[in-house]
Each structure stands twice: as C-alpha cells, then as structure tokens.
Amino acid sequence: MPKSASALQRRILAVIARVPRGRVATYSQVAEVAGIPRGGRVTAAALRRAGKQVPWHRIIGVSSPSRGRIAILDPVGAAIQRGLLEKEAVIVDERGQIDLTRFGWRPRGRV
DNA sequence: ATCCTGACTGTTC
C-alpha cells in the first residue's frame, strides 16, 4: 500500500477489511468504528485511494434508515460493484438499493 | 493558517 497513507486511513481500511462477505457497511458506519464520528466522506476518500486492496464493493451510502444504496459516481464502476455484491448473495435493487436490515453489517461491541 | 474538494448525511420541501 502507499507508504504515504495516514494512520487514520490505514485504520479505516482495517475496518473495511473486517466487513464479512455477503454483508455491506455504510461510509459513516465504517468511519465511526474507525474513530471518526461524522466522517463518511473521509471513508470515501480513503477508499478511493486504496483502490481494490480492500472489499470496497461492500461499502455503500445511506438512502433511508433501513436502506443503503450504491454511491459510486462512475456508472460502470457502479455496475461492477452491483455484480460483485450479487455474487455474494446480496440482493441489490434495480436502482442500486440494498436492504440494510438484511445485509447490513453489525459490528459487535459498542454502538 | 486558509480555502477548496468530495464513493457522505440528516433535514426540509
């Protein structure tokens, strides 16, 4: 990985690496576990830099309290993410939405 | 130190 990666970014990547297969986590959720309360954007930035070194496809945005949705800007990348998730048995809606009550990651410990 | 940026979010319309 890039030697210039900050400790914070490495921590974020470490959290993402813990998201189990067949499950998805939101940007903010990852940020919070990594120690950045409202840093959803920070998670996004870290992911962008990390590339495919982590299960990037398991990180999504929030659409409503119980639903998440693919937040990739590039339509092609979004399609790829959807494919990867479906391959893990995660049901992705036509609009790229996902039921968090079913596939949302629940980190154990504190919340 | 200051300003701008963005794979974010909760609140309002």
Next chain:
DNA sequence: AGAACAGCCAGGA
C-alpha cells in the same frame, strides 16, 4: 419517494 441544502471531516494545494 426523491431533490435540494447545509453541515461535517480530514487531506491537499
């Protein structure tokens, strides 16, 4: 349910 807005955070110029 979906679009517009206004905060929020850390990194980079």
